[in-house]
Amino acid sequence: MWWDGGVTSRDALAGEVRAAAVAAGLAPRGAGGAAPVLGAGNDDLGPGRAYLAAMGRWAVPAWPVEHGGAGLGPEDLGVVQRALGAYAMPDLYPFAVGLALVGPTLLVHGTPEQQARWLAPIARGDEIWCQLFSEPDAGSDLAGLTTRAERDGDVWRLAGAKVWASRAHYARWGLCLARTDWSVPKHSGITVFAVDLQADGVEVAPLKQMNGDAHFNQVFLDEVLVPDGDRLGDAGAGWAIARSVLALERGGGAGAPAAGLGLGDTSALLDLVRAADGASAPLARQRAMAIHSDVQARRWAGRRMPGSKLRMADTLKASTSLALEIQGPAGMLADGEWATTFLTAPSLSIRGGTDEIQRNQIGEQALGLPREPAVDRDVPFGDLPRSGRP
Numbered sequence: 001m002w003w004d005g006g007v008t009s010r011d012a013l014a015g016e017v018r019a020a021a022v023a024a025g026l027a028p029r030g031a032g033g034a035a036p037v038l039g040a041g042n043d044d045l046g047p048g049r050a051y052l053a054a055m056g057r058w059a060v061p062a063w064p065v066e067h068g069g070a071g072l073g074p075e076d077l078g079v080v081q082r083a084l085g086a087y088a089m090p091d092l093y094p095f096a097v098g099l100a101l102v103g104p105t106l107l108v109h110g111t112p113e114q115q116a117r118w119l120a121p122i123a124r125g126d127e128i129w130c131q132l133f134s135e136p137d138a139g140s141d142l143a144g145l146t147t148r149a150e151r152d153g154d155v156w157r158l159a160g161a162k163v164w165a166s167r168a169h170y171a172r173w174g175l176c177l178a179r180t181d182w183s184v185p186k187h188s189g190i191t192v193f194a195v196d197l198q199a200d201g202v203e204v205a206p207l208k209q210m211n212g213d214a215h216f217n218q219v220f221l222d223e224v225l226v227p228d229g230d231r232l233g234d235a236g237a238g239w240a241i242a243r244s245v246l247a248l249e250r251g252g253g254a255g256a257p258a259a260g261l262g263l264g265d266t267s268a269l270l271d272l273v274r275a276a277d278g279a280s281a282p283l284a285r286q287r288a289m290a291i292h293s294d295v296q297a298r299r300w301a302g303r304r305m306p307g308s309k310l311r312m313a314d315t316l317k318a319s320t321s322l323a324l325e326i327q328g329p330a331g332m333l334a335d336g337e338w339a340t341t342f343l344t345a346p347s348l349s350i351r352g353g354t355d356e357i358q359r360n361q362i363g364e365q366a367l368g369l370p371r372e373p374a375v376d377r378d379v380p381f382g383d384l385p386r387s388g389r390p
């Protein structure tokens with residue numbers, strides 16, 4: 001039960017959240033101004049930052065009070081989420097790695113000093129984080145990463161190349177996986193670091209995406225010095241942390257929270273279908289209802305159900321295809337919201353782990369099928385043949 005401030009009922013909790021939303025200037029949902037899908041077509045950090053500053057603990061209600069949250073348990077969290085669901089959210093995509101991945105990870109794996117240093121700036125939107133996991137030769141096979149970290153007294157020296165790092169061009173910090181031990185099998189020699197992207201030796205090079213955005217980047221690390229105090233967890237114990245980050249990402253739909261990422265809201269599609277006329281309308285209605293039912297079923301099942309991200313990718317592709325069909329040639333030509341979202345939708349089948357990898361995991365973890373065969377699991381990583389090596 002929520003207790004702070006003497007309020008004991010869930011109605012009162014919902015009322016307080018609604019009051020905070022109104023004070024933060026949020027419009028009712030459906031009144032326009034909703035977040036673009038996965039930040040597509042938008043580079044404005046201002047509204048999201050203003051929202052986080054204004055909402056305070058209601059932006060991170062599960063976090064402990066001492067780190068800027070409200071310390072709520074799962075049931076009360078649902079009350080907050082339902083209350084906020086009535087409002088159009090600003091674009092929280094730039095802040096999503098910090099809020100949904102790094103924050104919860106720090107709460108479990110961070111030292112008290114790291115929590116005190118990093119959590120509050122994340123919650124306020126002051127410091128943006130990105131995820132430095134993927135490399136040119138390590139995507140689905142993430143544990144095959146070759147960014148190297150060598151200890152030199154109280155610092156680590158990082159060298160390597162990361163790629164597809166969303167938000168790195170405006171991030172202050174990167175949650176980075178690096179190899180610290182080449183003499184053990186690939187999953188055992190990885191360590192997690194927080195890399196200050198303003199440090200000497202960091203170069204960030206944006207990449208252009210097919211939807212017109214340049215939201216992801218190559219990040220080159222050239223002998224970057226990282227203090228040992230910015231290491232998360234023990235040296236060599238990074239794979240377990242990486243897996244928990246990926247579980248958060250996949251459970252929440254490629255960069256949860258879903259709120260502020262424009263996902264799971266069918267109201268704009270339903271408005272479009274309502275306005276459609278002519279012979280195609282009944283078919284459009286049928287398809288829209290299938291999409292809406294899927295979104296509702298996923299909401300009721302909970303975002304952590306196996307395959308949540310797969311379903312989200314499918315419904316996003318289905319809804320943007322339907323929207324463009326309804327709009328006809330105008331939809332194809334327009335440089336508008338639906339066209340941008342249509343060109344963004346396929347990325348959800350790649351970012352945070354591809355559809356094929358999600359299916360492998362459902363097979364192994366939910367259905368109990370045999371594990372995918374691998375020949376490199378027990379071999380010291382340094383002994384494995386790799387491209388570019390004799």
Ligand SMILES: Cc1cc2nc3c(=O)[nH]c(=O)nc-3n(C[C@H](O)[C@H](O)[C@H](O)COP(=O)(O)OP(=O)(O)OC[C@H]3O[C@@H](n4cnc5c(N)ncnc54)[C@H](O)[C@@H]3O)c2cc1C
Pocket residue numbers: 130131132133134135136137138139140141163164165166167216347350351352353354355356357360372
């Ligand atoms: C928009 C976007 C944003 C991203 N943001 C980030 C980010 O912020 N930080 C970050 O670190 N990364 C990010 N990524 C990278 C993303 O996580 C990787 O692209 C993804 O994990 C796939 O890796 P890859 O591109 O190397 O493809 P590969 O792993 O080379 O895969 C190529 C193809 O082979 C298939 N495949 C590979 N292995 C298997 C297997 N075992 N079984 C079946 N099929 C298989 C894949 O499904 C895919 O179709 C982002 C990607 C996109 C598109």
